[in-house]
Amino acid sequence: MNEVLSLAGAMAAGVLLGAIFFGGLWLTVRKGVSSKQPALWFFGSLVMRMSVVLSGFYFVSGGRWERLLACLLGFIMARLVVMRLTQASGDNHPPAAQEADYAT
Template identity: 35%
Template sequence: MELMLVVFSIISGLLTGLVYFGGLWYTVRILPSATIPHGVLILSMALRLSVALLAFFMLLKLNWSYLLIALLSFLLVRQVMIYIMDHSNMNTHKT
């Protein structure tokens, strides 16, 4: 494996995770005030899945190992966002 492709895979996974889970977070935040909530939910899911699948498919065309690296960094973003959101909620609920 080439180092540049490994770094590219890591960055691609991180950016895809930020777009996917950031978009999910944004959707959940605006859903209560949306005039057509089911439309917002479906559109958000379609856009997020399209971006993620396109990114992962492009990496799969290079090699399956680059896809695996990207998926691991994608899941790392998920865990970091869960950690950040959990700690930010703990700070707002102190009495």
């Protein structure tokens, strides 16, 4: 029973880490395309998101591959949810890409 709770907690942590990572990516793309310094946005966001996620995986796993796998599964589940939520708004392209479509 204790092992099941441990894996459920690891999966929940993976969902949280995935929401942070992919939500942050979505925000970065929305802000970065209209920024005067997009490289700074994208690089800074990448470093920040990767640091949070890799640290989270390390601490959640506790050296156990089962917990790492559960965390990874939660992370992938969060990716699917974030993809669905961001596509549901009908905004599949960043504003700059929409403007470029009209130019062609």
